[in-house]
């Protein structure tokens with residue numbers, strides 16, 4: 001259930017009845033302070049201005065048309081014309097009961113859309129590094145959220161599997177195979193790439209063969225194709241293992257590499273020319289865009305085909321957007337790519353729109369993110385200044401989690417087996433890396449700091465995972481099964497009400513994440529729920545409540561808290577454990 005939407009609807013109707021235009025906005029928000037109620041409508045002032053009415057007078061008229069029973073127990077006009085709404089505890093209790101009866105906590109399914117999400121996108125013959133971490137983690141959390149709401153989500157892993165470097169890689173792979181090198185791993189490939197490049201630069205015969213192979217590969221030559229396949233397979237086999245370690249939902253089936261658009265590229269360039277958008281310039285084909293200016297203040301030229309006939313990253317992104325709409329039937333296309341590629345995407349999409357490849361109703365959204373920084377505030381690198389491999393980072397996460405929590409967990413759970421402990425450490429270590437990223441607003445850079453992310457206090461994975469086990473353990477300790485709670489929920493104490501209200505905002509949070517692609521909103525929400533639960537737990541005895549009906553009622557609130565935390569963390573791709 002979406003309280004914000006419900007109130008917004010009712011207040012808008014009342015505004016219209018009070019003379020406001022049909023497109024007026026009630027601007028209903030969750031109140032920041034308890035004294036302003038649970039929700040407030042902030043839109044009255046703007047509408048009053050349009051109508052030339054004193055805002056408080058309009059607010060009073062709105063109230064005469066507004067019937068919020070049984071939702072609200074009190075409605076107040078405040079300040080210059082805000083409307084404050086206080087939810088009715090009985091109504092809230094009935095909604096908590098409904099949520100408890102449903103696996104998806106009574107969250108309203110979305111109006112189903114086909115949504116393509118472009119994320120992760122590593123490059124072939126290179127190990128995944130920290131640069132691919134944010135895209136992979138944030139993209140996957142948004143994918144999980146969209147699917148939870150019932151959308152048809154298509155994961156598009158835009159793997160960098162095409163380009164002139166493949167001629168060189170094939171030539172080198174051939175040389176290696178002749179010298180026998182089976183069972184190649186991705187780290188072999190990475191070294192391989194560097195050596196191939198050296199050969200390319202120093203050995204003219206090798207360079208010639210490499211160039212020949214590029215042409216053959218593009219022409220669909222069997223042999224080159226199969227060699228290329230090997231390179232992609234070795235790379236992606238390793239990356240899929242990394243996804244599994246990361247608890248990321250991407251599989252082999254989600255690979256939609258740059259290569260699949262290759263066949264579309266000549267047609268796109270020809271079409272852009274025919275439409276008068278692209279012109280020849282020094283043998284290359286260029287689209288001049290008024291929307292972007294070069295250093296001289298002239299329209300910027302975007303090359304779509306080089307003078308040697310080669311196509312570019314931009315050409316591929318034009319084709320890929322077109323494909324996602326035409327072939328995949330996308331209604332929304334989200335890209336999780338770092339902010340440095342913003343201009344590239346904007347140029348590609350400006351061309352896509354001008355060429356009419358995608359109707360305006362389909363959105364192209366760059367959900368960009370900043371960089372990961374070291375504690376020194378500089379881009380996150382190894383001590384020697386190299387890029388940090390993702391697999392090394394994850395090993396380190398587990399080592400650090402183990403160093404910090406091993407003994408602590410065993411002290412609290414002396415009977416825990418080595419296997420279970422290992423699973424818990426793993427969930428915390430990986431969870432910490434993911435959560436520290438997800439909990440920050442993605443648009444800014446963030447500092448990667450092991451001490452902060454593994455802290456047991458604050459908005460961190462271990463704190464949230466622990467908060468979940470704490471609630472879940474209440475049931476275990478008392479040997480109670482949720483299904484045996486038959487007494488009705490009643491909300492009496494202020495703490496109960498605050499917790500119940502926040503729990504009922506799960507849906508609003510999910511929809512915000514789905515709309516804006518900002519998982520940090522879910523992290524902040526869950527952190528808040530955990531905090532409210534603590535306040536409730538300390539002040540409202542649960543197992544030692546005065547009477548059985550209060551005990552059951554409070555257990556119900558605890559049950560919904562546990563399930564909300566678990567489901568919420570699930571949508572973020574953060575694993576929960578039953579004890580730690």
Ligand code: ARG
Nearest residue numbers: 118121122123158159160337
């Ligand atoms: N492979 C690219 C990189 O590593 C990212 C691709 C992002 N997706 C896209 N449609 N351009 O930088």
